[in-house]
Amino acid sequence: MSDIRKDPLTDTWVIIAPGRAARPHTKEKQKEEEVKKCPFCEGEDVESQIMPYAICAAEFDEDGNWITRVVTNKYPALSPAAELKKEDLDDTFHIEAGVGGHEILVESPAHKYFSWADMPPKQIEAVLRTYKCRYEYWRKDPRIAYLAIFRNYGKVAGASIRHPHSQMIATPLVPPRIQNQMNEMKKYYQKNDECLMCHLIDLERRKEVRLVAENKDFVALSSFAPRFPYETWIVPKKHNSSFDNITDKQIENLAPFLSDLIKRFDKLLNDPPFNLILQVSPLKEKNLPFYHWHIEIIMRLSQPAGFEWGTGVYINSIAPEIAAQELKNEKLRDKNDK
C-alpha cells in the first residue's frame, strides 16, 4: 500500500509506492519494444490480466465495439481501497494514506496510433470525451482533491508501453504546482478583476511573437518562461476553470487543433518524446473566475540535472519566441509544399 509524505524542509509531496517496483519497466528498461504481446491490444487483454482491471468501455462504436476504455493501472501509485488517514509523526513528519486512483485510458483498440500525429482527429475526440467523463467520475468522490490527466509519449518521457494510452491519477491533496497557479492567479484576479490567463491570451494574440496557432475556440502559445524547449500551452479562448465544462463543439475544435500541433512537433523535432499534461482547477472548486484550464506540452529533449533539482530553476537554450516562429514556419512550409 502506498503512502504520501511531505518533505519537512520544503512543500514537496512524495508518493511512496512500493507496488510500482514490480513494474516490468524498472527491470527491463530499454527493451519494451521487444515485448511481443501488448497487454492493451484487443484479444491479448484477457491473457495479460488487463480485463479484470477494466472499469468501463468509455466509448462504443455502432457495432458495440469499444473505441476507448479505462482500466485500473496494474501497478497503481494510489488506490481507492486505502483509508484516508493523516498522521503527524513527532511533530516533524507528515504522512497520509495513499488514497486515490491510478487509471489507464486505452485510447484506441489500434496499436498503431501511438502518436497523435497518426491518430485520426475523430479518435482524439473520443479520447477527450473520456477525459471529461473521468473528471465527472472523480469529482463525486469526496476524498479526492485533484485529478491529474497526462499522456507520456516515448520512452524518455516515461511511456513503458507503446499502445496509445493516457494516464489518470486521482490524488487526495491539491498538488503544489496547481496550488501555486491558484495562488498566483487569484492574486492577479483580486488586483485586476480579470483572469490572468484571459489577459495573457489577449496580450499574446496582439503581440503575436509567442502565438503558435489559433482556431475559433483555442490558442496555442509558446510559454513565456518555458521549463523545457518548445513548451507549448493550448488554452481555451472562453474562460473556464474545469475541463469537464468543455462543450461537444469545443471538443470537435480541440481534436484537430491538437492533431495539427503534434504533426508540427513531429516534423520540426523528428518525432520527439513529450509529456502532454492537463492543468485544471481542484475538483472541489468549480467555476472559479480566476483559474483557467489549459494543456501543457513539454518536449523531453534535455534532462534536468543537478542545477534544476537543487534550485527549482530551469535552463532552456531555446527562447520561446524562436520556438513559436519555428512552429509557425513548419505550418507555412507545409502549405507551400502543397
Place this chain on the structure above:
Amino acid sequence: MSDIRKDPLTDTWVIIAPGRAARPHTKEKQKEEEVKKCPFCEGEDVESQIMPYAICAAEFDEDGNWITRVVTNKYPALSPAAELKKEDLDDTFHIEAGVGGHEILVESPAHKYFSWADMPPKQIEAVLRTYKCRYEYWRKDPRIAYLAIFRNYGKVAGASIRHPHSQMIATPLVPPRIQNQMNEMKKYYQKNDECLMCHLIDLERRKEVRLVAENKDFVALSSFAPRFPYETWIVPKKHNSSFDNITDKQIENLAPFLSDLIKRFDKLLNDPPFNLILQVSPLKEKNLPFYHWHIEIIMRLSQPAGFEWGTGVYINSIAPEIAAQELKNEKLRDKNDK
C-alpha cells in the same frame, strides 16, 4: 546573452540561455564517449580553448602542478558581464538580465577519477576545499544571491564530459527551492526555538530506521520524503548554515565519508547515474540559526514524467526505510567479505 524569466502562473524561474544550444551535447547526444580528446585533460586544454577560460588553479601540489582548477563554462548559462536589469513587461511578464557565473571545477588532472568511488579521498578533500573557495569568492559580488554547486555523474544525470568535474552556477536571485527551505525552516525555528535539521539529526539518530551512516562530524540519512529512489542527505552534525564555514578538520572527515557512501551506491546499484547537490543558505545571509547546509545525492534511475511535471508531486517505488537498510547492509557485507 541569457535572460531570466518568471512564469506568470507559478513561482518558476527559467534561464533562457541561447548560447547553450551550441554545446556539443545537444547535437551529438549519446556519442560523447567516442570523443578522443578530453578538453579537461592536461595538455589538451590549450588546443581545446579551455585555457583562456581558466580562472584559477585552485590547488597546487609541492612541485607546482595543479591539483584542482576552476574554468568558466564555455557555454555559460549566466555571465558576469551582463548588466543587472530587472524589467516588468506589461505588468505580467517579469524578466531579468542573465547576470551570474557558470564555472567548471576540474577536480583532478587525472581523467580516470570520474567516479568518486575511485578518486582518492585526499583528492576529494581538495575538491571540497575548492568548493569552499568559490563560495568565498562569489560572496563578495553584491549582484549574486546564491551559488549552486553540483556534480552530475553519468550521461543520464546530465554529465556531457567524463573527466571528473563539478559545476558552479552563481545566480542573481535566491532559487525557489532554497527560498522554500528557508521559509519552512524559519517557521519551525520560530515555533520551536531549534533548527529543524538539528532536530531531524537527533530524531533520525535515535530512530535509526533512516540513518545510513555517521562519523564524528557527519550523518548520512535517507530523506523522509525522497523525490528519487535512494535519495540521501549528508548533514554536518554541528549547526552551520553556510558551507564556507566548514573547518579543515571537517573537510578531512567529509571526504572519506563521501567516498565510502559513493562506493556503497556503486556496489548496490551497479555504478548508477546521480546528481550530488550542495544546499546552502543564500550568500547574503550568513550564520543563520534556522538554516543548516547539507548535501543531497539523488539517484537518476527513473525519469519524472507527466505526473511529476504537471503536479510537482513525485512517485518513488523505494521506501527510504528500505533504501537505508540496503545501504547499511552494503557496508556490513563489505565487512564480512574481509
